[in-house]
Amino acid sequence: MPKTAPSAARERDPDARKERIMAAAGEVFARTGFAEGSVREISKKADVNVASINYYFGSKEGLYREVLLAAHAHALEQQVLPELSKDPEVALREWIHFCLRFVLMKRKAHPVLGRLMAHEMHQPTAALGELVRLVIKPRFTDLIGLVTAVGGTSRTQTECEMAAHQIIAMCVHFDHSRDVVGLLGFSAPEAEADFSRLANSIADMALYGLTARRPKDAKTRSSKSPSKTPPTP
Numbered sequence: 001m002p003k004t005a006p007s008a009a010r011e012r013d014p015d016a017r018k019e020r021i022m023a024a025a026g027e028v029f030a031r032t033g034f035a036e037g038s039v040r041e042i043s044k045k046a047d048v049n050v051a052s053i054n055y056y057f058g059s060k061e062g063l064y065r066e067v068l069l070a071a072h073a074h075a076l077e078q079q080v081l082p083e084l085s086k087d088p089e090v091a092l093r094e095w096i097h098f099c100l101r102f103v104l105m106k107r108k109a110h111p112v113l114g115r116l117m118a119h120e121m122h123q124p125t126a127a128l129g130e131l132v133r134l135v136i137k138p139r140f141t142d143l144i145g146l147v148t149a150v151g152g153t154s155r156t157q158t159e160c161e162m163a164a165h166q167i168i169a170m171c172v173h174f175d176h177s178r179d180v181v182g183l184l185g186f187s188a189p190e191a192e193a194d195f196s197r198l199a200n201s202i203a204d205m206a207l208y209g210l211t212a213r214r215p216k217d218a219k220t221r222s223s224k225s226p227s228k229t230p231p232t233p
């Protein structure tokens with residue numbers, strides 16, 4: 001049976017109605033997470049009936065997916081993306097600045113996105129896979145390309161992927177472990193000068209690790225897997 005609009009009188013500005021639903025859903029999902037988010041509460045906040053959500057988004061899951069992806073798109077629009085055509089070392093430094101800024105600034109500049117992702121990390125939904133495929137993986141692929149270009153041919157693909165994950169870990173640590181970092185006496189940067197200093201410190205460490213001469217036994221150690229030693233009788 002084909003879908004019909006909930007109310008012809010209210011369909012004069014469908015785009016505004018859809019945006020109103022998404023704004024209300026963002027507030028609710030950010031506070032409660034997807035599982036506890038109430039479609040009735042969302043419809044009440046948006047001043048629409050429940051049928052409107054199914055009409056525009058197909059389901060609660062469809063609405064959540066749209067909200068999560070739109071929140072990331074909006075945040076990324078306000079970021080300066082690294083120029084991959086530059087010298088690889090310069091581009092990698094820019095990528096680290098981009099990543100750290102996005103991670104640290106989302107709580108203040110995009111509080112809904114920050115809380116949505118906190119819920120998503122604690123209780124992943126089906127939307128996470130699509131978020132990774134459409135938003136995160138393309139930028140991670142860019143990072144691997146930069147790491148490979150900086151590290152040269154002496155590193156395997158697996159080593160480059162591990163290095164890319166390590167770079168991201170250095171950035172997200174200051175957000176995911178913010179409270180612990182603070183208790184250890186180091187505050188996450190808020191001023192631009194402090195932010196740049198931290199980003200450059202991470203970039204320096206990454207670039208040094210990728211370009212420095214590797215220990216003689218590094219290749220041997222990376223290719224070995226732990227061997228099982230039979231118990232001594």
